[in-house]
Amino acid sequence: MPPEAPELARREKGGGLLAVFDSPHDAARAIASLRQRGCDDVRAAMPAPYPEVERALGRSPSRIGWITFAGGLAGACFGYLFTSWTSVDWPLNIGGRPLVSLVPYTVIGFECMILFGALTNLTAVLIGAFWSRWRRGLPDRAEFAGNRIGVFVPAAQAGDAPCEALCREAGAVEVSHVA
Amino acid sequence: MSHRELATAGATPAAAGTPAIPDIETPVVASMGLPGPILWTLIVLSGAAAALGGWCWSVQIQRGMVVTGLQNTEGWGVYITNFVFWVGIAHCGTLVSAILFLFRARFRTAVYRAAEMMTVIAVTTAGLFPILHVGRPWFAYWLFPYPNQRHLWVNFKSPLLWDVFAVSTYFTVSAVFLFVGMIPDLAALRARVSGWRSKLYGLLSLGWRNSDGEWRSFGRGYLFFAALATPLVISVHSVVSWDFAMAILPGWHSTLFAPYFVAGAIFSGVAMLITLLIPLRRALGLSDLITRHHLDMLGQLVLFTSLIVAYSYGTEFFLAAFGGTALERSTFAYRAFGSYAPFFWTMVFCNCINPMLLFFKRFRTTTAGLLWVCIPVNVGMWLERFVIIATSLSHNQEPFTWRIYHPSLYEAGITLGSFGWFFFWYLILVKVMPSLSIAELKESAHGEDEEVVAHAA
Incomplete structure (x- = not known):
């Protein structure tokens, strides 16, 4: 079971170990070694979503797809219901067609599905980005948006010397303890 | 030069065999400097054209629709032509950013941001025309369903209402798609720029810090944006085509219209993108990032869609000739040999014959060759919409209503103004916002490294 947010915040206050890498390969290697050693809560900051780093971190898939699906479904329902309701609310005979014509309303239902799905996705x-930012303990450094990758192990998990040695072995250009 | 080669100039050296992360920010920041004299001239000229269009519109508002060449039976003219044309141009961005993303076409990385920007501005331009066309723009909000005292609702059975929903959804989704994709890049640039730009980027990047959790949400969300935008892009021009196809007018009432319009939209959009990218990559100093390879791939897309469009033209005539409807035959004969024949044959040359030059690699890989094909495609695709609209309305089922439509100078001014409006905002946008995706270029360069390493192994 993942730790509660206040617990994470408490741990972050204690700082941790920060290793800086030049290459995604090295960062991924370090993360894999750290996780093998039992550090489950390793975090990273990187200028692009490098697949090997993400694989090494072993995060579970995001649930955004389900949320987007729910938004899209709600949009489609809204599209059909709204058009049908307005047709009944102001009944207008158009060329003898049925008052509630679901086939032409499919266009509106489809567009609403996409619109609601996209806005829910956004x-x-x-929210996902804000949440992960709040719970992470990575120092905010411009180089992580530039050409370096930061790997952070919270103090509660970092066994100091072994973790540091693992990072250096993997090719870290800088290893430091951050408050 | 590949992304990898570019990287070697600016990146921090890494240990042997472990590739470094390329420095994409430097050329991107350089591209956003003050415009040079040529770019300034283009901005001023396009702004002046937009102002001319605005003046023509003000005259139309003052004197009414009588200043246009529109009359009974010819109720649609260059305004609807422009609307369909600009919606078509807008299709390129989503094709390049979403559809090619789902197909994992790597060449899109260097060009998709510029295409997305083009999409957003083109939809905005297209959205002006229904407002212009309704004659009393202050009542344009009647197009949208809203609660009112009279308990009236819009007619959802009308394709014109479908258009309102399709185009407004397309604008919203493409703008959101553009914005979301830019967040990591704005975060990367906020420390590299100063003044108002730094504040703006800081604000728009929403405090992005490149953490793995943020990338996880972003990556998944971007995938679903692409998955939603792909059917949307196909639906939008299908809906636009139904504005015509739902009418029982010879030349319009055809099930072919939706795929034919979608292919035409992608065709014109990619041609416009090439037309914009060739001068811009030089003006912005991005020739090392937007390479001939990218232009070659876009050229192949133009060729492919040109073949679909040519096939559609042929199918239309085939169905008219052998469909057994005299009216349809008459309309298509009028299209090819009637009063609008010069426009029709120019369209055939620009859209079907001239693009065949792209079968030759020499044309796809030289900027002059690409411009020789793509500028006429832009003209040809505008003419295509004009020919569809004008010929069918001029030659409908009732011969006593036949007449030739002559656009007025005000309509011509507004058309010119729309091009000015589009180029003005596009040139401003590529100077204010990063016109390349920094994060994706870094990821893409890394992918190239992986391939090199795997190949060496």
């Missing part, structure tokens, strides 16, 4: 991405 909201989920932003």
